[in-house]
Amino acid sequence: MLRSFVTSALRSVCRQPPAASSLVPLVQRIQRASLVTLARPSLLPTSSLTSPAPLQFFQLPGGLSATGSAPSTRTVTKFSLIKGKRKTVKAVLKRFKRLEWGAWIRTHSGRQKKLFKKSSALRRRLKQHVFTNATQSWLLDKMVTNFWRRPKHYINDPYRPYHSRNEYYATQSKIFKV
Template identity: 55%
Template sequence: MLSLIRPTLRSVACLATKNIQNNAISNIARNFSQLSIQSKPLNLTNKIASTPTTSIMSLPGFQNCAFNPSVIQVRTVIKFSARKGKRKSVKAVLKRFKRLEWGIWIRTRTARHKRMWKKSQSQRYKSRQHVFVNSTQSTLLDKMVTKFWRRPKYYVDDPYRPYQSRESFWITRKKPIDWNE
């Protein structure tokens, strides 16, 4: 009977140890004055060991579940194919957003089809409009799609054609300014 209980106690203790260490790391990371820029990986074992609840780490058999603070999860890009390792486009981005030629992404308003009976005429008009995403979101969306979707597309009778160029802004202007007019 004890042999059946021991593995479960060991696994519970292992989970408790991970929770204790994660809490200690998150408490340390919240205080930005303690953080410093280092070229080597951050070693938090001294600060974790100083908490009174981590005495379970000293027990034998718990070394295999120790937390490695140098491996920190980072979410950068986004999707890769399994066979060749090439970047893939996120289909949800292609369905929900449209990229204009000058680099901005547009989307429809949220809840544009919901509770139309409740909305006033001006709210209905606004819900039919498209809105720009901000520059941070635009950069992220550019990372989430491949080069093919970032290139200009030319469609017959494109309803977005008037919005594809932005000649009034000097950075996105393509045609030279005609000073004779």
């Protein structure tokens, strides 16, 4: 019974491919169709019958669900609602550290999981940090504001030796330039 209802609802909703302007009525029709709930057995308590939850039958193309909400992503807010400026992605600040010469550094993923299975050499490597490549550094620079790109000076910074890169001409400090 329910299966035949679902297939007939899907056929009526998905006959022609939706255009960009007709996507909103399509979502509304799907929401109305998904509000039909299953007939619940009488063994359930009456409190569960008072607030039935809508069923989600399928996922729309493009990541929209039947309720119309998009999946969560970590993207840059191009214009904030209050000041109209770009916003920093906070997940970048939690996971990465920017060095003064422009590279980003991070820890190995899974460095504290199931250590009993890992060899001592692998455990030693997992304690070390990893540099991001040029593409990743460029992407991370776009995800943070200019404030986080400027050098930060902390007391007893454990990354102090990594902030200078004098073996390359482009990143040499003024003292070492010839």
